Amino acid sequence: MADRRSKKPKFGDDLRAGISKVRMLLIWLLPLLLVIPLVSGCQREKAGITVAGSTSVEPFAGLLAEEYMSRHPHSHIYVQGGGSTAGIEAVRTHAANIGTSSRSLLPDEKDLYAVTVAKDAIAIIVNPKNAIRDLSLDQVRQVFSGKIKDWGGLGASPHPIVLVSREEGSGTRESFQKFVMGQEEISLESLVQDSNGAIRQVVSNDPHAIGYISLGLVNEQVKALKIAGVEPTLANIEGNKYTLVRPFLFVFNGEPEGEAKSFLDFVLSHPAQALLSKEGLVTVLKPSGK
């Protein structure tokens, strides 16, 4: 504290010195502060391999990496988020060895090598205090397109619905768009959060909110709705009754090799798939390479 104060210009000194000091600092710092987040992309660590991409896959990839490292003490796997598109981009530029994606590859990304490592359902979540338990797919669509604006229209006590969506480009959003919205647009009125966790946080705090997140990340703070009477459970997903299901991909730039291949093989092995299943994902026991 004393240090901080001694640095201040002495009062009574030329004011301009004081102002210009702060001014210069701000002039330099403000633009810098603004742009530093833009230019600092993913960094690559020196040793080990980097797995980067979808925030939906990140927690599961983290678990798998821990398990893998406990079996291979000399390996190191760095798991990062950033988003599906960023992960795919990172693989292309060799910033990451493995990219994770929670959506299928787009046509201009098909040159990369993708392996489905698990399947995940998207759950429509509301606050536990919300009386609604079940909506049809059509109702969900009308809610998110802004046609139904009040819980009263769905049979609950009247209050404006607070929509919570993901940002443009998110794999979860793209899957939701594809499975639920179809040609309709998600209302521009909807709040936008940049991760599954943030949506869960908002929905768990607001009794009138509705959002969508990865089923594996649903916990007791929020309630996953049945869709047309079908509960989002593993049995219903495997039986193709619950249809909001998307692939979790590992993306490689060319055939996987070395440590990355070894990690992929581990992820597709029985113990790893059992681990994913325990976390609420649907397993793929046969790799479906592309």
Added chain:
Amino acid sequence: MIMEIKEKIIEKMLLLIALSSIAVLALITFFIFQQGLPLIWKIGPKAFILGQQWIPSKGLFGIFPMIVSSFLVTIGALALGIPLGLACTIFLCEWSPPAVGTVLRPAIQLLAAIPSVIYGFWGLIVLVPLVRNYLGGPGLSILSGSVILGFMILPTIISISEDSLKALPPTYKAGALAMGATHWQTIWRVMIPAARSGIVASIILGMGRAIGETMAMIMILGNAVKMPSSFLDSARTLTTNIGIEMGYASGAHRQALFATGVILFIIIMLLNSLAIFLSRRRTG
């Protein structure tokens, strides 16, 4: 002789270091404009700046609602920050006993040292539910954002305007008091007008801080992309647009985020130039 060479080397090295910091700024500026301008030209500056819709998946890049939101949040922050900041400044300069000042000043400086993510988290957990329960709406709103920002800009406003008040020649105050003015009259009619340019500069720098804030705003504003219709509405500012979408953006979408940065850069530069201009014009 050897000493002279040594001196020269040291001098040149320091020059090089000084230049490198400018070079970084130049590089960043160049990079933002190089990435952002092509998109602005492609869709037209008018369509970009005045466009109402931001739907990157459909190639619609209009940032007008974000420009409006940025200014609304900032105006809200100033509405709270200016009265509070000035009151605090006047108290610190004129009335506060030295003991109170020694506690208050570091405390205010400390406000500036709190990371913005902490402000955001506090706002999300404490302020947002209050707004939602008592005023309505989703709580994640311009009002919540403005309140948090109002506190975040206090250190800027207070420290600079305090310096400008303290720098006034003591004769101003003595003269006014000698003429029979009360203490408050002296402050309000003589000292504040005399220190006006410094105070205005402090407010403009506070504005720059408010417009540039990102992390806390991502957490508190709710980030809806529509044009806000009230202070209880969710909104997205220029900075949060970049912050929230950069992870997933590619292609034209990514360029559009850089283009958002270009607009932000220009706004901040204008504000800073204005602050410099006003603080130079110090005849009082």
